[in-house]
Amino acid sequence: MSLEKFMIMKGRFYDWMKGTVGGGLRLALTGLRNLFFVRECAVCGQGVMPGWPNGSAMTTDGAAMTTHVMPGLTGHLLCEHCLDDLPLTRFWLYSENAAMESLAGCRVHNAASLFFYRHDSPYCEIVRQFKYGRRESLGLWAARLLGRYLAEGGLYTDVQAVVPVPLHPLKRWRRGFNQAEIIARGVAGGLSSRQIGENSGKIPVVPHLLRRRRYTSTQTRRSATSRRSNVSGAFAVNRRELERLQEAGVKHILIVDDVLTTGATLSECIRLLQDHFTVSAATLGFVE
Numbered sequence: 711m712s713l714e715k716f717m718i719m720k721g722r723f724y725d726w727m728k729g730t731v732g733g734g735l736r737l738a739l740t741g742l743r744n745l746f747f748v749r750e751c752a753v754c755g756q757g758v759m760p761g762w763p764n765g766s767a768m769t770t771d772g773a774a775m776t777t778h779v780m781p782g783l784t785g786h787l788l789c790e791h792c793l794d795d796l797p798l799t800r801f802w803l804y805s806e807n808a809a810m811e812s813l814a815g816c817r818v819h820n821a822a823s824l825f826f827y828r829h830d831s832p833y834c835e836i837v838r839q840f841k842y843g844r845r846e847s848l849g850l851w852a853a854r855l856l857g858r859y860l861a862e863g864g865l866y867t868d869v870q871a872v873v874p875v876p877l878h879p880l881k882r883w884r885r886g887f888n889q890a891e892i893i894a895r896g897v898a899g900g901l902s903s904r905q906i907g908e909n910s911g912k913i914p915v916v917p918h919l920l921r922r923r924r925y926t927s928t929q930t931r932r933s934a935t936s937r938r939s940n941v942s943g944a945f946a947v948n949r950r951e952l953e954r955l956q957e958a959g960v961k962h963i964l965i966v967d968d969v970l971t972t973g974a975t976l977s978e979c980i981r982l983l984q985d986h987f988t989v990s991a992a993t994l995g996f997v998e
């Protein structure tokens with residue numbers, strides 16, 4: 711078969727998949743390709759070899775920290791250049807920071823975000839491709855990196871449970887997943903791998919501690935005041951889960967979401983839990 715004929719057949723095969731089989735199989739095949747072959751850097755689109763960087767090239771001293779590459783954390787989904795330029799907030803090192811200021815209306819213990827989310831920056835692609843392009847592995851990877859940094863900073867080492875901001879069931883069904891739940895899994899994994907002493911062990915993700923009581927329209931194009939009224943009363947606490955955590959002796963919980971903009975959504979969630987736990991918050995992106 712000539713190469714030309716092969717390419718035409720390949721194109722037809724993809725069209726057929728799109729038309730008849732639907733998105734599920736296509737996504738599965740893309741995932742398979744990303745697993746075994748070259749992944750695309752989420753920021754610049756260049757190829758990233760699986761398993762980069764080679765673990766043996768990493769050191770465990772402070773130098774590795776300053777290059778943003780965590781020792782032992784492989785399978786990066788950004789190329790070396792983009793990972794090195796990732797605009798990290800470093801909020802996890804300080805108990806007073808801009809994320810804390812955004813959440814000043816509630817009793818938040820500590821708050822941090824992984825990177826600055828600037829609307830004209832290509833780094834927004836990390837959240838966009840994860841959330842709307844359904845690249846769950848990208849969200850999981852970024853969240854794992856966030857979890858590692860939270861643990862390294864020392865302010866989050868006594869976190870005992872990670873709670874995602876819930877999506878309304880209808881929105882979850884339409885999107886196929888709750889992005890905050892995936893972030894929660896990644897953060898819990900990153901935190902667990904670095905904890906030492908009496909809190910070591912796997913940190914549980916508690917997806918049903920909070921629930922959405924009503925469907926809210928998107929916050930994206932709303933003003934700060936409008937965002938607050940949009941989410942006011944939108945959440946409720948699941949009493950059974952609350953009692954279960956209290957009986958298990960959980961004192962410090964971490965609420966996670968994708969992007970911290972005005973803090974309206976997170977504040978609403980924190981207010982519901984602040985009388986029962988020490989509550990901290992973490993997000994992937996922070997809008998300045």
Ligand SMILES: [Zn+2]
Pocket residue numbers: 751752753754755756788789790791792793
């Ligand atoms: Zn790149």
